[in-house]
Amino acid sequence: MSFSEVLTKFFPKEEMKKNSSKEIAKERLRLVLVQDRGNSLPEDMLLNLRAELIALFSRYMVIDEGQLDMAFNKSEGEIALVASIPVVRIKN
């Protein structure tokens, strides 16, 4: 019986899995890659996203397109797409 097998006997698999340094590596990589890939998003993709957002919101409300702001924010190990969309009035 190998050392690792002995270890898994004493520590259940799930426990090992959560704390293993490989899981930490994967988690850190995931976050860092979202940021890396986010920063290098193709310009036209962001523009398309912006246009689609404007179209979607415009169905329900009148928005100030010129003041619309979109950016990736990173905080506390999370990446968020933050959009500020000034509303002029709600449509009925």
Add this chain to the structure above:
Amino acid sequence: MGVVYVVTSGKGGVGKTTTTANLGCGLAKLGKQVVMLDTDIGLRNLDVVLGLENRIVYDVVDVVQGRCRLKQALIKDKRFENMYLLPAAQTKDKTAVTEVQMVELIDELKPQFDYILIDCPAGIEHGFKNAIAGADHAIVVTVPEVSAVRDADRIIGLLEAAGLNEPHLIINRIRTRMVQNGDMMSVEDMLEILAVDLLGIVPDDDSIVTSTNRGEPAVLDEMSRAGQAYRNITQRLCGAEVPLLDLSEKDGFLSRLKTLFAVR
């Protein structure tokens, strides 16, 4: 017409040059006409890994600047008469060659060889752009570490932006015992993150150090596990379907003895 592979990684020290040397020797051993091109100008190393450092007269910068003909700069290997090296310059810097010159050079090599392997420098700047300029396909080398995988991801993005789609991945220096203990990312973990085609896996193997010491690539050593991994990759490059190297290690003196003497 030859096919041009660039071997790249972003991060330094993950085994680009070792991989280039092993794939080149592996292909030459299969009888292919092979030329390897070291584009790490200012920090050439492919020559020493191949054990050809004493034969260099001219280099790639001499060729593009017209100080010699391409044929004069090509170094014929001492083991295979169908394998050549075009060394990088050691005393110039990376701006000594342009992308256009690189493409012209490769166009001149293509009709004469089956495989043209380009050893790319670390980084994503001038040297990288030169190295990928004339390539048909890219081989991305990485190791199971956060920094190397991150750089590989970035490189894959840059390759695709340059029109080199579907790069092939080689995962180098896998330590089976650490993977088993959950202390190293597995092949599956890395494929899940990078989402590219896997060309091969190479175990961490002392024989790489000893073979590099001698200037004899491990692929030529029938006893070497890493060499076997490179032989498999070489065959895949030639279109053969070869299963991935079994990296499982069994404990116990007897099985270790077996692996020591087994010709795999």
